[in-house]
Amino acid sequence: MKCPICNQYSARKDVRTIRRTKQGIEKQCPRCKGWLKGDPKMTKVKNVAILGILLFNVIAVFTVDPSLRNILSSLGLASAFVAILALFRTQMVVAEMPKVMEGQSEDQNPASENQEDNKDA
Numbered sequence: 001m002k003c004p005i006c007n008q009y010s011a012r013k014d015v016r017t018i019r020r021t022k023q024g025i026e027k028q029c030p031r032c033k034g035w036l037k038g039d040p041k042m043t044k045v046k047n048v049a050i051l052g053i054l055l056f057n058v059i060a061v062f063t064v065d066p067s068l069r070n071i072l073s074s075l076g077l078a079s080a081f082v083a084i085l086a087l088f089r090t091q092m093v094v095a096e097m098p099k100v101m102e103g104q105s106e107d108q109n110p111a112s113e114n115q116e117d118n119k120d121a
């Protein structure tokens with residue numbers, strides 16, 4: 001997956017930290033420690049398509065007319081394709097920015113410069 005915060009790709013197996021929120025599951029980027037979630041629009045498309053698979057197939061089971069059953073089966077298959085497509089095309093969006101980036105300017109203190117002022121007299 002590609003992280004929208006640090007623009008780096010990380011392997012699926014490297015993403016170990018996952019948390020569950022009201023909006024869904026969020027994943028932590030192993031490189032910048034920011035939190036990511038799936039695009040809500042694509043998640044909705046995927047859910048509707050999965051519902052379509054179930055609905056069309058269930059109706060097809062109870063349909064006696066063979067030609068109508070064929071149409072319903074095709075619609076079920078089409079829904080399956082949409083669901084698979086949505087599953088692979090879903091991009092990650094920022095859920096929460098990493099904490100290190102927010103407080104970066106405050107952490108930089110010029111302590112090392114002062115120590116070089118030792119006088120040898």
Ligand SMILES: [Zn+2]
Nearest residue numbers: 003006029032
């Ligand atoms: Zn990142």
